[in-house]
Amino acid sequence: MVFDHVDFDDHEQVTFVNDVKVGLRAIVAIHRGRGTTAGGGVRFRPYPSDDEALTDVLRLSRAMTYKMVLARLPVGGAKSVIIGDPSRDKTPELLAAFGRFVESLDGRYTCGPDIGTDEHDMDIIATETDSVAGRASRGGSTAPPTAIGAFHGLRATAKAVFGSDDLAGRRIAIQGAGGVGSNLAQLLTEAGAEVIVADVNGDAARAVADTWGATAVDTDHILSADVDIVSPNAVGAVLDDNSIPTIRAKAVCGSANNQLARPEHAAMLADLGIAWAPDYVVSSGGAIAGVCDVGIITPAERDRKLAAVYDTTLEVLETAMAEGRSTDTVAGELARHLLVD
Ligand SMILES: NC(=O)c1ccc[n+]([C@@H]2O[C@H](COP(=O)([O-])OP(=O)(O)OC[C@H]3O[C@@H](n4cnc5c(N)ncnc54)[C@H](O)[C@@H]3O)[C@@H](O)[C@H]2O)c1
Known part of the structure; x- marks a missing residue:
């Protein structure tokens, strides 16, 4: 359960994303939107269990809010975890499907690279949504x-x-x-x-x-x-x-x-x-x-x-x-x- 999870900190939105056609299983957590957008990377990891993925995304999204406010940035904190082995499971189709999900959030979440994803993956996600930072084609590596x-x-x-x-x-x-x-x-x-x-x-x-x-x-x-x-x-x-x-x-x-x-x-x-x-x-x-x-x-x-x-x-x-x-x-x-x- 999310609401009584020990790392749940009144997160504004936690979404479980499942697209069987492309093998996408992800959790996207927006900790605080701060009325603009919430930013945070896409971590692609073979989590041993769904619970560990949930724990990671709840903690990391909260840490992103702290990072953003301490840097005096006018945005909130969020994070995504994609459950899988990037060396085996990361395909353009999966990344594009993830991009379509980000687009469905209508600007509330802006993603970027993290462990298991890079600036080239962000370019693929960006074929479906503009809410992407750290693209190879714009700005480059962070x-x-x-x-x-x-x-x-x-x-x-x-x-x-x-x-x-x-x-x-x-x-x-x-x-x-x-x-x-x-x-x-x-x-x-x-x-x-x-x-x-x-x-x-x-x-x-x-x-x-x-x-x-x-x-x-x-x-x-x-x-x-x-x-x-x-x-x-x-x-x-x-x-x-x-x-x-x-x-x-x-x-x-x-x-x-x-x-x-x-x-x-x-x-x-x-x-x-x-x-x-x-x-x-x-x-x-x-x-x-x-x-x-x-x-x-x-x-x-x-x-x-x-x-x-x-x-x-x-x-x-x-x-x-x-x-x-x-x-x-x-x-x-x-x-x-x-x-x-
Ligand atoms: N790249 C960013 O924009 C960014 C932003 C914020 C935080 N960070 C964090 O900074 C750290 C480094 O990021 P990066 O982009 O340079 O990653 P990277 O994958 O390019 O480099 C990490 C390096 O650490 C080495 N490594 C792994 N385990 C090690 C160990 N036990 N001892 C010594 N070396 C080891 C790897 O071989 C690799 O060369 C990560 O923890 C990342 O989460 C990165």
């Missing part, structure tokens, strides 16, 4: 703007923790050398930081290291590396009971969504004196670019909002440090405050 936002988040983190946002000479460990991690490595090395990078795909890490003058290392010890800041840019749930006590850096700041394995890990980080910049504050660059893509904000506003990731990250970290609270508590409170304004 990874570069996400990296720009994360870069500003890292500068703010350095300011809060070390007293200066100058990253020259700062040692930063990047987990994940994919779309975001590789762009971030470029921005950081150009700013004079000393970057180490690890990826389960060793070739990806070596390519980033060779191109930007970083150092590729083993994935096993990247979070516990002897650096100033650790930057997770790979997968979620990397901050857990096992990894947190091994962190030697003074701060953690990266774009990976849902970095905390459980909400209480925010307090565990705070108790150990590790400043954690919440992912939903730091990783809004893709959403900001997507909202620009569909014409809701101008390119100049997009650039201002990307730069403003610095201000929000700094506000959250400084407030949390001054009040001895976790950054997750402070950022959540700020998001709820902005939401009722």
Whole structure:
């Protein structure tokens, strides 16, 4: 049941989509529409059960609302999950059918890429609806703007923790050398930081290291590396009971969504004196670019909002440090405050 689900947070609309002809089974959740549209990516994953898909879409859509309000974007949060293995089940027909469903929502939901979908898939969805951000043919990948936002988040983190946002000479460990991690490595090395990078795909890490003058290392010890800041840019749930006590850096700041394995890990980080910049504050660059893509904000506003990731990250970290609270508590409170304004 949805209404009594533990992650149900008065979501405005949760729709189960079933198109047997093309094998489409999806759940689309609009958490808050905020009177305009609600934005959020399309996650394509072979969920082990329908319940896990529902849990994911309810949590992720709520996190999107937080991400949107903290980025001061005039849109709400939503998310879609398509249940299936993208390498086997993702067909143009399925994506087009999903596009027709998005179109039926009449602008209330704007989709974009997420795990298991990319900018080329968005082009196919866009054959059926205009409510699509992050298309290859318009705006392109959201990874570069996400990296720009994360870069500003890292500068703010350095300011809060070390007293200066100058990253020259700062040692930063990047987990994940994919779309975001590789762009971030470029921005950081150009700013004079000393970057180490690890990826389960060793070739990806070596390519980033060779191109930007970083150092590729083993994935096993990247979070516990002897650096100033650790930057997770790979997968979620990397901050857990096992990894947190091994962190030697003074701060953690990266774009990976849902970095905390459980909400209480925010307090565990705070108790150990590790400043954690919440992912939903730091990783809004893709959403900001997507909202620009569909014409809701101008390119100049997009650039201002990307730069403003610095201000929000700094506000959250400084407030949390001054009040001895976790950054997750402070950022959540700020998001709820902005939401009722
Ligand atoms: N791309 C965006 O616009 C965007 C926006 C917001 C948040 N994010 C989040 O940022 C993260 C990175 O996104 P991306 O677009 O770069 O994805 P990506 O798939 O391009 O890159 C992820 C990289 O992480 C590597 N990886 C996977 N598991 C790993 C592990 N355990 N250790 C080290 N490396 C590992 C993969 O091999 C891959 O190279 C994701 O968590 C994503 O949800 C991305």
